[in-house]
Amino acid sequence: MSDIYHNPGKTIYLMLLFHQHQPFYLDRDMKSLIAPWVRTHTTKDYLYVPNILKKYPNVHLTVNLTPSLLLQIQEHYVKNLKKFVDVKKINLKRIRKFPEVERLLDLLIKPTKYFTKEDILSLYTYHYSTLSVNEVLRHYFPEYEKLYKIFSEAREKNILINNLQLLRELKFWFTLLNFNLDIIEGPIKLTDNSIVDLSDFLFKKTDGKYYLRRKITEHDCEKLFVASYCMMINFVPVHKQIIYNPHNNIGQIELSTSPYSHPILPLIYDTESAKECMDSYILPNRFHYPEDARLQVKMGLEIFEKYFGYKPTGMWPSEGAISRSVAKIFIENNLQWFATDMQILYQSVGRKISHLTPYNLNIDNQNIVAFFRDTVLSDKIGFRYQNFDGEESADDFIKHILSYSDRNEEKVVSVILDGENAWEWYRKDPGAREFLNALFRKLEKLYRTKAIVTITPYEYINGNISRGILPHPKEKLPVLKHISSGSWIHGNFGKWIGSMEKNYVWDILLEARMNLEKTGYTFEHLRTLKRKSKREKYLFKAYECMFIAEGSDWFWWAGEDQESYTGEPFNELFFNYINQVYVNLLKAGYKVKAPKIISFEKLKKEEKFSVSKIGSMKMGQKTLTIKFICDSNGINVPDAIYIAGNLEELGEWVPNLVRMNKITAKGKLYSTLWEYEIKVPEGTVIHYKYTNSGKRGEWSGSEEFPALNRTVIAQTKAGENLIILKDKFGKL
Numbered sequence: 001m002s003d004i005y006h007n008p009g010k011t012i013y014l015m016l017l018f019h020q021h022q023p024f025y026l027d028r029d030m031k032s033l034i035a036p037w038v039r040t041h042t043t044k045d046y047l048y049v050p051n052i053l054k055k056y057p058n059v060h061l062t063v064n065l066t067p068s069l070l071l072q073i074q075e076h077y078v079k080n081l082k083k084f085v086d087v088k089k090i091n092l093k094r095i096r097k098f099p100e101v102e103r104l105l106d107l108l109i110k111p112t113k114y115f116t117k118e119d120i121l122s123l124y125t126y127h128y129s130t131l132s133v134n135e136v137l138r139h140y141f142p143e144y145e146k147l148y149k150i151f152s153e154a155r156e157k158n159i160l161i162n163n164l165q166l167l168r169e170l171k172f173w174f175t176l177l178n179f180n181l182d183i184i185e186g187p188i189k190l191t192d193n194s195i196v197d198l199s200d201f202l203f204k205k206t207d208g209k210y211y212l213r214r215k216i217t218e219h220d221c222e223k224l225f226v227a228s229y230c231m232m233i234n235f236v237p238v239h240k241q242i243i244y245n246p247h248n249n250i251g252q253i254e255l256s257t258s259p260y261s262h263p264i265l266p267l268i269y270d271t272e273s274a275k276e277c278m279d280s281y282i283l284p285n286r287f288h289y290p291e292d293a294r295l296q297v298k299m300g301l302e303i304f305e306k307y308f309g310y311k312p313t314g315m316w317p318s319e320g321a322i323s324r325s326v327a328k329i330f331i332e333n334n335l336q337w338f339a340t341d342m343q344i345l346y347q348s349v350g351r352k353i354s355h356l357t358p359y360n361l362n363i364d365n366q367n368i369v370a371f372f373r374d375t376v377l378s379d380k381i382g383f384r385y386q387n388f389d390g391e392e393s394a395d396d397f398i399k400h401i402l403s404y405s406d407r408n409e410e411k412v413v414s415v416i417l418d419g420e421n422a423w424e425w426y427r428k429d430p431g432a433r434e435f436l437n438a439l440f441r442k443l444e445k446l447y448r449t450k451a452i453v454t455i456t457p458y459e460y461i462n463g464n465i466s467r468g469i470l471p472h473p474k475e476k477l478p479v480l481k482h483i484s485s486g487s488w489i490h491g492n493f494g495k496w497i498g499s500m501e502k503n504y505v506w507d508i509l510l511e512a513r514m515n516l517e518k519t520g521y522t523f524e525h526l527r528t529l530k531r532k533s534k535r536e537k538y539l540f541k542a543y544e545c546m547f548i549a550e551g552s553d554w555f556w557w558a559g560e561d562q563e564s565y566t567g568e569p570f571n572e573l574f575f576n577y578i579n580q581v582y583v584n585l586l587k588a589g590y591k592v593k594a595p596k597i598i599s600f601e602k603l604k605k606e607e608k609f610s611v612s613k614i615g616s617m618k619m620g621q622k623t624l625t626i627k628f629i630c631d632s633n634g635i636n637v638p639d640a641i642y643i644a645g646n647l648e649e650l651g652e653w654v655p656n657l658v659r660m661n662k663i664t665a666k667g668k669l670y671s672t673l674w675e676y677e678i679k680v681p682e683g684t685v686i687h688y689k690y691t692n693s694g695k696r697g698e699w700s701g702s703e704e705f706p707a708l709n710r711t712v713i714a715q716t717k718a719g720e721n722l723i724i725l726k727d728k729f730g731k732l
Contacts, residue, residue: 006402007402007405009405012410013453014415014455015455017417018061019417021064023570027103033101035128036178042231043179043231043232044423047190047231048180059454060252060454060455062254065257066318068551104175108172112164124170130173131148137424140208147173172224179198179224182431183227185199191241192237196230200213201213243308246458249467256313256314257312258317259300260299260547264496265297265318267321269288269326269329270287274485277347277484277485287513291522292547294329294332295524296550314339315335316339317338319496320416322483322486323483337461338370339373339457340371340373341488343375343490343685344483344488346685355373360474360476362479369477373416378416387654388429390426390428391434391435391438394435394439461474500603504598504603508578508595511595516539516585519539526539538587539584539585541584542582545577545578546577549577549578582594623680623682624722625677629675630729631672631673632673633728638692642691642693643660643691644689645686645687646685650688657696683714686711686712686713688709690704690727692704
């Protein structure tokens, strides 16, 4: 496709932010990790974008690194493994004294002939196992797919497989599949000048799939271990190498961070803040610890400074969760900017206004710049483009941005997404290599014409004359006098609070926090002590576990997907951290009793917690009925009109999945009118469009608008519960 695009208006500034996050995966003893995702995303994702970016020097973006991710890479992997790996010779030393670091990584270099029954079971039957690879990735590695089927069947039938070669290949394949394809096809040179070359393992056939060159050995597994370590020790250096330096205008990436354990900060500050965006939810007993919220931010900034030598100028609040009180904390810490979702902007002013500019948020005569995420564009990268070719997706993305062109005003488009999970779902473009290279190549060329200029928040606010970017001081930005409570998920906190199970988890957290409060010690005081007594050391550990338990991930999964291999282990991790609070309180000499944990299934049976649910609605929540009516008059409809959008009820952007119904009135069938109803929480921002008779999962030939979506906020007048949206196919 052509890289030539025309922008009839002023320059459009693009602020791209990739959020990189993993929660704490500490085991029962708080020493090793039970899940491999910190490591696997490091070998597959975290170094990939910075390395690509070097080829496109005029493309700038922002990378958000959470403290929980930084700590686990640097302290649990790099620090613990340093003396066991010879990077220069690319081999291992003193293997027999190797410490426990992470369950699957430990098994990678443990000779398979020494595997115990427990080792074998953990390899393919535990929640985080070598079978944790999605079907998109498996498709490109047929030999692993075959192993996957063998071991999946064994797991289902409780069969113990003792075949040494099969077990060896299983641990090898899982590790290799979690390297980026550029590395698998290597060699590549890392920041410390070490060379990682995995190209001798696989070859690519004309079917586009990868196959083994030879039989796998234990030495091959050791090689993958060393390569994994090399990637992790280069995590901080590769980002340092490309950090934007405002003093000499060199570098392409601005780094930001999040609060310490990735908490939903407004809820840690005060769960009652949820009432602003969830006024009809039933909330748990009030959790109100502003001091924890402040310390979560302070600790996050300190950890970032420890590894990068300076404090960042901005913050991505976990899950984009913001409130007035949280914004004040950011101001107190001298942060220049934060970012959240456009839904929060609409809620803050009570109407739809332009999100295509940062705002000067004024709180008590103090200011901070707020960037608002373009939900549609961000979700396109995260969820929609996985079904398309990379070049086609990059072209669509550029055209969407250029559709915002204005002759009178410059625009700022903020695109923010998780920078780790999306790429493994790109079905036609494994690893999104084609998409990312095509996108950066187009943006590089568009910079030369100034049609689209990529910027970081710091660059936009303070200017970068060498790139032609003038300063945009906060005093000259449009003023926002209020920021509503909410997150980037539907503009509220419904993913973390307000259901029976989530409220129960909050009550467990509150009880543990109250027991810590009764000791008379604060975490901030304990952190400042250079020499701690035995009691103070255990109290310090108890507070550490408490702050980890305040993380967002545990509440996200509470009550969700309990039959899957995802939700349940997150619940176990949370209750382990809570248990460790009480264990350390007991060791510190306090007489406390840990609460008896009730299973969610038992919780549902207790009358006081009973609640009826409608679809994905939360208990006690006011719901609105949205009726979509689409008129297809004037177009040929071979099959039916379908609707696709950003909600589960709308297929989560899978085209031609949600079929609309022809309208019947007084026994008469209207051949050109189609309807579909959903129920959503009040205040939900809905993005949607229609498709015409296409193949499920494919947009081509049936899509209403290639680069635009329809948007509506679910709001009604008092006493009304129905919204009727009447649309004409292909016309806004």
